[in-house]
Amino acid sequence: MSLIYVSKLSKRYGNELILKDVNFKADEGEIIGLLGPNGAGKTTFIRLLNGVIHSDSGTITVSGFNPAAQGDEVRKISGIVTESAGLYHQMSGKENLEFFAGIYKVGAAKDQISRLLRLFDLEEHQAKLVGAYSTGMKKRLGLAKALLHNPKILFLDEPTNGLDPEGIRIVLSYLKKYNKETGTTILICSHVLHQLETVCTSFAFMDRGTIVEQGRLKELEEKYIKELEITLETPFPIEPLHNILGFECLRKSDSYITIKLRSKEDISVLLKEILKSHPVYSVVHENNSLESIYFNIREGGNG
Amino acid sequence: MDKSVILTLVKKDIIDIKRSKSLFITLIVIPVIFCVAIPSILSAAALFADIENMLDAESLKLIHSVLGKVEQTAGLETINQQFFYTAINYFLPALFLLVPIITASVLGANSFVGEKERRTLESLLFSPISMKELFIGKITASFVPSFAVSAVSFLISGIIINSAGYLLFNEWIFPSANWIILILCLSPLVTMMTILINVIISSKVKTFQEAQNIGGVIVLPVIGMLVGQLSGVFFIGPEFLLAISIVIVVINIIMYKRITKLSDRNSLFENQIG
Numbered sequence: 001m002s003l004i005y006v007s008k009l010s011k012r013y014g015n016e017l018i019l020k021d022v023n024f025k026a027d028e029g030e031i032i033g034l035l036g037p038n039g040a041g042k043t044t045f046i047r048l049l050n051g052v053i054h055s056d057s058g059t060i061t062v063s064g065f066n067p068a069a070q071g072d073e074v075r076k077i078s079g080i081v082t083e084s085a086g087l088y089h090q091m092s093g094k095e096n097l098e099f100f101a102g103i104y105k106v107g108a109a110k111d112q113i114s115r116l117l118r119l120f121d122l123e124e125h126q127a128k129l130v131g132a133y134s135t136g137m138k139k140r141l142g143l144a145k146a147l148l149h150n151p152k153i154l155f156l157d158e159p160t161n162g163l164d165p166e167g168i169r170i171v172l173s174y175l176k177k178y179n180k181e182t183g184t185t186i187l188i189c190s191h192v193l194h195q196l197e198t199v200c201t202s203f204a205f206m207d208r209g210t211i212v213e214q215g216r217l218k219e220l221e222e223k224y225i226k227e228l229e230i231t232l233e234t235p236f237p238i239e240p241l242h243n244i245l246g247f248e249c250l251r252k253s254d255s256y257i258t259i260k261l262r263s264k265e266d267i268s269v270l271l272k273e274i275l276k277s278h279p280v281y282s283v284v285h286e287n288n289s290l291e292s293i294y295f296n297i298r299e300g301g302n303g
Numbered sequence: 304m305d306k307s308v309i310l311t312l313v314k315k316d317i318i319d320i321k322r323s324k325s326l327f328i329t330l331i332v333i334p335v336i337f338c339v340a341i342p343s344i345l346s347a348a349a350l351f352a353d354i355e356n357m358l359d360a361e362s363l364k365l366i367h368s369v370l371g372k373v374e375q376t377a378g379l380e381t382i383n384q385q386f387f388y389t390a391i392n393y394f395l396p397a398l399f400l401l402v403p404i405i406t407a408s409v410l411g412a413n414s415f416v417g418e419k420e421r422r423t424l425e426s427l428l429f430s431p432i433s434m435k436e437l438f439i440g441k442i443t444a445s446f447v448p449s450f451a452v453s454a455v456s457f458l459i460s461g462i463i464i465n466s467a468g469y470l471l472f473n474e475w476i477f478p479s480a481n482w483i484i485l486i487l488c489l490s491p492l493v494t495m496m497t498i499l500i501n502v503i504i505s506s507k508v509k510t511f512q513e514a515q516n517i518g519g520v521i522v523l524p525v526i527g528m529l530v531g532q533l534s535g536v537f538f539i540g541p542e543f544l545l546a547i548s549i550v551i552v553v554i555n556i557i558m559y560k561r562i563t564k565l566s567d568r569n570s571l572f573e574n575q576i577g
Contacts, residue, residue, distance in 0.1 A: 013573075047572070052428050054569045071568065075431040086426030088315070090322045102311030103430045145426075 002061075003028045003153065003185050004049065009058030011044055018044045019209045022058065026202075031179050031186045033196040035294060036206030042189040043083070045206070046155050049187075050075060063152060076104075079146030080155040085138050086145075089131035093122055093141050096130055097148060104149040116144040120174075136167035143171065147178075154186045160195055172199050197290045205297050213297050217290065224296040228261040229286040236278040245273055258286065304435055312432070312440030313447065319417070320410065320448055329409045330452050337398050338456035339463065345395070346467030349387035358386070369393050369532075384471050391464055391477065393539060396485045397529040402456050403494040404522055407449035411501025412514035414441040415571075420511055428572050438502065438562055445498045450491055457486050480541040489544055492551040497521055499558040506571055 002025040009022040019041045026032050034042050047053045049062055051071025060066065065073045087096050094113065101109035117123045120140040130138065139159060146154060156175075160168045176199050179186055190196055196203070197217070204214040213220065231252060238249040238257055247270060250258045261267065267283065274280055286292075320326045348354065355363070363382070366389045370379065379385045418424035427437060461477055468476040478486065500521060505514040532539050 050429055052568055052572045072431045072433060075429060080429045082425050082429070084422040084425065086423050086429075088319070088423055089421065090319060091315070095318065099311060099315045100426070100430070102314075103308060103427070103432050105305070105308065105431075 002026060003063055004187075005059070005061045006049075007059045009045075009048065009060060010056050011041075011048060011053070012056050017209060019048070019055075022209075022211050024204055024211050024214060026185060026187065028185055029179070029183045030202055031175065031188065031200045033200035033203045033290075034187055034189045034206060035191065035193060035196070035203055035290075037191055040206040041209045042206055043157055046080070046157055046187070046189060050078060050080065050155065076149070077152040078155060079149065079151035079153070081139070081142045081146045081157065081159055083158045083161060085142035087130045087138060087141060090129060092127050092129055093117070093133070093137075094126040096141065097144060100145050101148050106149050109148075112148060116147060120144045135162040136164065136170075139163060139167065139171060143174075150182070152184060154184055156186065156188045158190055159188060160190065160192060168195055172196075175199060193290045193294055203290065205294060207298055217293075220293045224293045225287060227287075228263060228266070229258060230261060230267065231256055231258045231284045231286055232274070233281040233283075234274055234278055236274045236280075245270060255281075304433065304439070308432055308436045309440040309443065312437070313444040316414070316441070316444030317448065320413075320444075323413075326409060326413060330406055330448065333405045334402050334452055334456035334459075337402050338460040341398060342391075342395065342460045342463045345387065345390045346463055349383045349390075349471060350467055352383075354386045355382045387467065387471055388476065391468070392479050392481050393532060394529070395460075396481055396539065396544075397525055397532065399457070399460070399485065400490065400493060400525050400528075401522065403449050403453040403490050404497050404525060406452050407445060407494045407497035408501055408519065408521060409515070410445035410449055411498040412505050412511055414445055414498075414502055415505040416508065416511045416514045419509065425572075428568055434568055434571070435563070441502060442495075442498055445501070446494060449494045449498070453490050453494065454486075457482075457490075481539070481544060484541050484544040484548070488548045489551070492548055492555065496551050496555050496558070499555060499562060502562060503558065507574060 004024065004026040006022055006024040009019055009024075010017065011019040022041075022045065024045075034045070036042055044053070048055050048060060049067060051067030051074050054068050060068070062074045063077055067074045088099065091099065094117065097113045097116065098109065101113060106112055114123075117126050120143065122137065122140060122144065125133065125137060130141065133141065139162070143156075143159070146156075154175075159171055159175075163171065172195060175186060175188070178184060188196060188200065200217075202214065202216045203220065204211050206212070215223070233255055234257065235255060236244075236257065238244065238251060242249045242251075244259065247266065248260045252258050259270065261270065271280060271283070320330070348357075358366075366382075366385050369389050370385055379388055415424065418427065432440075464477045465475050468474075501514060504517045505511075508514050508517065528539060
């Protein structure tokens with residue numbers, strides 16, 4: 001049975017329909033990327049999963065609990081990092097963790113706080129007021145706050161917003177490691193697709209208030225990438241036919257050519273042919289990224 | 304309901320009050336004005352000024368009209384004694400009531416709207432804290448400092464009044480029945496009422512300023528009391544204070560019931576965070 005199961009969920013604010021007929025599921029131990037443009041309804045969806053707002057129709061089950069009726073049970077097993085991090089700026093990093101440890105009734109809080117401060121490299125800054133923290137430090141402290149009570153599910157709303165590339169790398173690699181070590185299910189909301197490609201085990205695409213597609217990268221690739229486009233760095237001449245073994249070619253620049261293939265299997269066939277007479281310095285996939293899939297889905301292209 | 308969660312919330316709010324300059328200044332400046340400066344000026348006037356020549360006929364008439372309603376006027380021979388006795392027992396209590404009202408009003412308004420403005424209310428609502436724990440924690444965190452400030456202010460003003468009073472009357476004149484009812488009964492009840500009103504208001508409005516503006520209306524009945532007393536419309540004696548206390552108890556019970564009905568996470572979240 002799925003850890004999170006959502007069926008035909010709808011939510012309205014006044015006259016505006018924010019979520020409509022959302023279906024979603026997440027298995028235990030997964031890292032799911034919830035992707036979609038700003039305003040797609042991702043934050044509202046997380047709020048509904050945590051039972052802080054109520055839906056107008058549909059079913060939600062989180063670890064067997066109904067968030068609308070058993071919200072506290074859901075919130076006991078879930079940790080959340082909201083976009084604003086929700087930290088008290090007039091208190092130090094350590095005071096913030098002590099406060100939330102009290103609210104979440106964390107046992108052996110002192111040890112847990114020291115461990116998390118060490119883990120997120122905040123030991124040195126623990127006595128500083130959070131108002132004086134950098135964005136990266138706040139995000140790390142927010143994550144430490146969310147992990148205080150060893151949650152079973154972690155909800156992260158735009159966890160890398162405002163971080164520099166190094167900060168993004170640290171946060172994402174930590175999440176991957178944490179998931180591997182503890183088996184915690186993680187739901188990451190983001191609109192920055194390329195960051196999540198190597199972190200998530202599956203993806204859900206949200207658009208205009210509904211989840212339009214969900215699956216593992218490989219499944220999505222098979223479904224949405226019908227024609228593979230690769231770029232080769234090679235001096236191989238394609239003129240005048242613009243065709244190698246029947247595959248359509250296009251010269252991008254002096255040493256780069258772009259070729260359209262039917263599947264991944266065609267790559268080795270093509271390379272064998274080129275390597276007979278010319279070297280190949282690099283091969284780059286142009287359209288099998290998460291981003292390509294995302295745009296395919298948004299354009300309504302089912303292959 | 305878990306007491307440790309409430310205590311955690313109260314401790315956090317008190318740290319917050321101590322570190323917020325504007326809140327802390329309100330907690331210091333208001334009591335200093337009403338409980339140190341005004342009693343000191345009244346004491347100095349009673350001890351050193353020629354009240355008879357200083358006050359106009361209207362004011363003197365007012366003092367006599369109040370005294371006329373006080374049964375125990377023995378020992379009030381000089382006009383300075385009469386001025387001091389009247390001011391301390393019949394005018395100062397209304398002013399003193401402004402201390403718990405203003406402090407509780409600022410702290411109560413800050414309780415929810417402050418969290419909302421700093422975007423931390425979301426963190427609290429996403430935690431497993433129950434709405435009852437949240438409301439009781441917030442009410443306690445506003446009540447304890449307001450009450451403590453009122454109690455300390457009362458002690459300080461008591462020392463000032465008694466020092467001057469002893470020089471004037473050769474005996475302790477403070478606290479009188481009015482003051483005892485005020486401190487033990489009316490002041491904590493008014494503090495609670497102010498906080499409850501502010502918690503209701505601040506769970507509905509979105510900015511601290513808005514909460515304060517609406518919450519400020521609570522000062523009006525006290526000013527009305529003061530004006531009523533000064534103009535001789537009514538007389539604030541112990542019976543009057545007790546009667547007001549009973550009315551406030553009823554108001555507080557009604558408001559507490561309303562708050563427990565308001566305690567819906569969903570509506571608070573949608574109202575405050577949107």
